[in-house]
Amino acid sequence: MFLKFKREVLKMLNVDERYVKESDHADLACTVAFKLAKEQKRSPQEIAEEIVAGLEPRDYVGCIEVVNGYINFFVSEEFLEDTINLILDEDYDYGSPKIKGEVLIEHTSANPDGPLHIGHIRNSIIGDTLTRIMKKAGLNVRTQYYVNDMGRQIAITALGYKRFGIDRTKKPDHAIVEAYIKMNKELEENPELEKEVEDLMIRYERGDEEAIKLFKDVVELALEGIKETLRKLNVQHDEFVWESEFVRNGYVDRILKMLDEKGLLKKDGAWIIDLSDLGYEKEVVVRRENGTTLYVTRDLAYHLWKNENFERFINVLGADHKLVGRQLQDILRLLGLKPPEIVFFEFVSLPEGSMSTRKGKFISADELIEKVYEEAKKIVEGREELKEEEKEHIARAVAIGALRFDFVKIAPEKPMVFDWRKALDFERQTASYIQYSHARCCSILRKAVESGMPDLDFRGDLCTPLERKLVVLLSKFSYVVLRVVNELKPNVFADYLLKVANAFNDFYRDHPVLKAESELRMHRLAIVDATRIVLRNGLELLGIEPLERM
RNA sequence: GGACCCGUAGCCUAGCUUGGAUAGGGCGUGGGCCUCCUAAGCCCAAGGUCGCGGGUUCAAAUCCCGCCGGGUCCGCCA
Numbered sequence: 001m002f003l004k005f006k007r008e009v010l011k012m013l014n015v016d017e018r019y020v021k022e023s024d025h026a027d028l029a030c031t032v033a034f035k036l037a038k039e040q041k042r043s044p045q046e047i048a049e050e051i052v053a054g055l056e057p058r059d060y061v062g063c064i065e066v067v068n069g070y071i072n073f074f075v076s077e078e079f080l081e082d083t084i085n086l087i088l089d090e091d092y093d094y095g096s097p098k099i100k101g102e103v104l105i106e107h108t109s110a111n112p113d114g115p116l117h118i119g120h121i122r123n124s125i126i127g128d129t130l131t132r133i134m135k136k137a138g139l140n141v142r143t144q145y146y147v148n149d150m151g152r153q154i155a156i157t158a159l160g161y162k163r164f165g166i167d168r169t170k171k172p173d174h175a176i177v178e179a180y181i182k183m184n185k186e187l188e189e190n191p192e193l194e195k196e197v198e199d200l201m202i203r204y205e206r207g208d209e210e211a212i213k214l215f216k217d218v219v220e221l222a223l224e225g226i227k228e229t230l231r232k233l234n235v236q237h238d239e240f241v242w243e244s245e246f247v248r249n250g251y252v253d254r255i256l257k258m259l260d261e262k263g264l265l266k267k268d269g270a271w272i273i274d275l276s277d278l279g280y281e282k283e284v285v286v287r288r289e290n291g292t293t294l295y296v297t298r299d300l301a302y303h304l305w306k307n308e309n310f311e312r313f314i315n316v317l318g319a320d321h322k323l324v325g326r327q328l329q330d331i332l333r334l335l336g337l338k339p340p341e342i343v344f345f346e347f348v349s350l351p352e353g354s355m356s357t358r359k360g361k362f363i364s365a366d367e368l369i370e371k372v373y374e375e376a377k378k379i380v381e382g383r384e385e386l387k388e389e390e391k392e393h394i395a396r397a398v399a400i401g402a403l404r405f406d407f408v409k410i411a412p413e414k415p416m417v418f419d420w421r422k423a424l425d426f427e428r429q430t431a432s433y434i435q436y437s438h439a440r441c442c443s444i445l446r447k448a449v450e451s452g453m454p455d456l457d458f459r460g461d462l463c464t465p466l467e468r469k470l471v472v473l474l475s476k477f478s479y480v481v482l483r484v485v486n487e488l489k490p491n492v493f494a495d496y497l498l499k500v501a502n503a504f505n506d507f508y509r510d511h512p513v514l515k516a517e518s519e520l521r522m523h524r525l526a527i528v529d530a531t532r533i534v535l536r537n538g539l540e541l542l543g544i545e546p547l548e549r550m
Numbered sequence: 551g552g553a554c555c556c557g558u559a560g561c562c563u564a565g566c567u568u569g570g571a572u573a574g575g576g577c578g579u580g581g582g583c584c585u586c587c588u589a590a591g592c593c594c595a596a597g598g599u600c601g602c603g604g605g606u607u608c609a610a611a612u613c614c615c616g617c618c619g620g621g622u623c624c625g626c627c628a
Contacts, residue, residue, distance in 0.1 A: 018568040031570060038608075044570095068571055111628075151628045243628095270626050281552070281624070288626040295628045322554060323623050346555065347622070354621085379590070398590085410563075415556060415621055422562075425577080426590065436590050444587050487567080495564065498575080505591065514587050528587090550590070 001083045001475035003097065003482065005060045009073050012055055026065075026072030027472055033069045044069025075472060077460025083475040084458040087530040095477035095537050098138045099485070104306055105131050106340075107316035108230070108237070109146040112222035113157045114177025116229050117362035118418055119318065119348040119355055125407040125543070126345055127316040128235040129490040132541045137485045142310075145237045146302065149219045149244050151295065153358070155200045156183050158211075158218045159193075166221070171366065173225025176218060181360045205247060205292050215244075229365050233400060234543040243298045251301035252293055256286065258304075258335055278330050299328055307337045314341045314488065343488050345412035351419070363418065373399040375424045380550070394550050401431030401544035408542060409494040434539060435547050437501040441532035442548040444513050448525055451514065458526035459519065467511065467527060470503040474534045481541075497538040504531045 006028060009020060015032045023029035033048035040047065048066040055064055062076030087094045107127020110120045127143070134141045148154065157176060160183025166175040187193050203211040223240060230237070246252050259265050259273065266272045271287035286297040306313040317325055322344055329339035347354060355362040376395040383391065406423065410416060426432050448454045463471065473496075480496040483489075513524040536546040 016568090021568085021570095023571085024574085025571065029571085034570060034609080044608095070571065148628060153628070272626085279553085285626045290626080292626090294626070319555065319622055321623090324628090326554090344555085349621080382590095383588090413555060414563085419562090422577085430576090430590095432590055436588080440588060440591085447587065491564090495575090502575085508587080509592055512587070549588080 001079070001086060002472070002479040005073075005075055005079055005475070006479070008060050012061065013051070013071075023070075023072070025067065025070070027075050028073045030071040030073070031069075033071065037069070075475075077463070079475070080460040080463060080468065080471045081458055083471055084526050084530045087474060087533050088456065088526065091533055092537065094533055095481060096136055096138050097478040097482040097485075099482070101139045102309075102311045103134055103139050103141045104144060104310040104313040105134070105141060105316070106144045106146055106313070107131075108226075108235070109148070110226065111148050111151060111153055111357075112176075112219045112226065113153045113180045114222065114357050115171070115173040116226055116365040117355055117357065118365060118368055119362075121229075121233060121365045121368075121403075122345055122348050122407050122412075122416070123316050123318065124230060124233060124235045125404050126343060126412055126490055128233075128543055129404075129408050129493070129541065130314070130316070130343070130484070130488065131236075132543060133481055133484045133490060133493060136537075136541055137481050139485070142239070143237045145240045147219060147223065147240050147242045148295070149215055149242050150201070150204065150247070150298065151243075152197065152201065153180065154215060154219065155197045155204070156180060156187065157222075158214045159183055159196060159200060160186070161218050162214060171225045171228070172221040173223075173229070174364070174366070176222045176225070177357065177360070181358065184358050202290070202292060204244070207248070229369075232369055233365070233404065234545075241302070243295075243302070246298045246301035246305070247293065251304055252297055255297065255301045255304050255335075259286065259300075259331075262335060264331075264334060273331060275327060275330060280327060280330075284327055284331070296324065296328065300331060303328065303332055303340060304337065306340065307332075312341065313338075314343060316343045316345065319344050319346045341488065343412060346415040348416045348418055351417060368423065369399065369403065371420075372403055372424060375399070376402070376426065379426060383550075386549070394547055397545035397547055398426070398432050398435065398550065401435055401539070401542075402426060404543050405431035405434075405494060408490050409498075411489065411491050431539075431542070431544050432550075434497055434501045434535060435544065435550060437504050438532060438535040438539065438546045439548060439550045440508060441504070441528050441535065444528050445525070445532065447514055453521065454525065455522050456526035456529055457519065457522040458530075459523045462520060462523045464511065466503070466507050467524075470500075470507050470527065470531065473500050473503050474530055477534055477538070493538070493541060497535070497542065500531065500534055500538065504535070507531075 006020065009028050010017060013020070013030055013032070015030065019032040019035070020028055020030050033044040033051065036047050037044040045066065045068065048069050048071050052064055052066050052071055057064055057076070060076050060079040061073055062079065063074040065072045105127055108120060108124045110116055131141050131143050157180040160179035161176070164179055164182055166179050168175065200211055204215050256271070264273050266274055269289040270285050273284040273286060275284060284296060285294060287293055325342050325344070332339040349355065350363065373395055376399040380391045380395045476496065480493055484493050507527070511524060513521065513528055516524055539546040
């Protein structure tokens with residue numbers, strides 16, 4: 001709805017979109033008078049007044065005013081009424097800007113050599129939230145986890161698995177990482193074992209059956225555990241795509257042929273791409289002297305496949321992939337292919353330094369989930385009216401919500417230092433604050449039904465300033481969804497939902513709903529129900545369960 | 551050495567792409583609010599050289615240059 005209002009304002013003014021912004025002083029504010037002031041050598045105020053003199057409020061534009069050179073626009077009562085009615089009418093479907101397209105999102109893609117740690121889940125949560133928001137926008141989204149099954153670390157894990165076996169009583173990813181850590185230690189002490197690792201990698205790439213069986217066992221065990229963790233976090237993938245597939249299905253050969261035909265390959269024993277013209281110091285090797293391929297080769301092949309099947313493809317990658325990510329994009333461009341859009345996120349580190357799976361220096365996602373759950377359980381215990389089963393369910397939802405929200409609310413480019421004290425703190429400004437606001441809405445509506453007068457009828461003319469502010473916020477849902485789709489910043493949506501919850505609590509404070517009489521009661525019930533729908537749909541987009549009581 | 555990212559009150563963070571109206575929030579601190587729709591809530595107060603120095607501009611947290619501090623990356627590894 002807010003998108004419609006913005007379009008009307010833009011049409012009225014007939015100026016470039018960048019001069020019209022959201023503002024604390026108005027629903028939309030225009031700064032074009034400042035720009036014109038310079039050219040025309042007149043005061044912004046004067047110009048703004050002149051512009052406004054030719055404008056007449058109509059439809060969704062209820063009021064136009066000039067202050068200090070700004071042209072301020074306010075929505076009309078009709079806008080407020082249409083907003084609430086649209087929300088109540090569309091219900092679960094509310095909030096979509098209704099755009100179209102085919103999108104692939106690749107995220108998480110952690111090496112299958114152990115459990116996901118708290119750095120990996122930053123990737124998962126950003127990727128999954130982006131997926132949910134893009135689906136909401138109307139796009140057809142497919143998600144993939146790219147399984148690096150051909151890497152050195154998998155060969156090391158496989159060798160460790162073969163030599164020492166694993167503890168079958170443990171969650172499989174946690175059992176696998178023990179073999180990985182142990183084998184790494186072994187390698188440090190006996191460097192001559194390197195040869196075995198290399199042999200194993202070559203045999204796997206060449207299709208040796210025994211090697212394939214071994215790698216498959218190891219990778220599947222790790223993935224089994226990883227999938228369970230992702231399930232707990234409400235993170236969903238449509239497919240797990242194995243890197244080795246691209247060697248076996250011919251895409252690797254095709255991409256090498258394309259590179260060759262474009263004259264990009266320097267064959268000097270190894271096959272090399274020289275990117276110095278683009279400012280890269282080092283050359284990129286895509287085929288070793290021994291004929292085997294490298295990670296980047298298979299990744300190029302993967303992106304050739306993406307080009308053939310999608311209009312838009314997005315990768316969520318850690319900051320350590322920035323250089324290789326940009327090289328990948330540039331090579332694809334040189335081939336005349338579309339490069340992926342990449343969302344880079346900075347590292348999650350521990351107070352004592354960065355994490356390392358190899359050294360066993362990490363906090364696993366499973367451990368974090370359990371600890372946060374225990375903490376949430378303590379708080380829920382205080383609610384005597386709830387049944388034990390319900391308490392556990394609520395604690396689970398609150399824990400996962402807090403966890404997801406903590407990661408998604410921070411802009412991806414910010415480095416994070418993990419802090420147990422903060423992770424286990426359920427104070428406001430987190431998911432539980434939003435869940436709580438949603439539960440409050442539900443509670444009011446439940447009571448309205450019990451007392452037999454649940455009729456809803458929103459009236460623009462009855463709106464107080466706080467109600468007006470809340471409804472304008474509710475109208476921005478699809479506007480914010482569209483922003484996230486364009487800018488790939490899921491934290492913007494988290495921030496939006498927090499603002500809605502905040503505005504609702506302001507409203508809740510001094511607008512009695514159930515005690516109000518007749519038309520005022522119906523009016524406010526409509527606002528509560530619309531807020532409930534927005535909070536519920538919004539929490540859904542963040543992968544957080546909207547609880548009806550807590 | 552080169553490249554990229556971050557630097558906003560004691561702590562965390564929004565705003566920076568597209569420069570404009572008193573720099574929003576939260577935690578923590580001090581004070582207040584449950585005969586009233588869930589106090590996982592609300593209100594009030596104190597707390598800021600927007601890392602530092604230049605520049606562009608009528609206007610800079612936002613753009614440009616330099617510096618400082620932190621992180622990351624620069625393998626015929628992934």
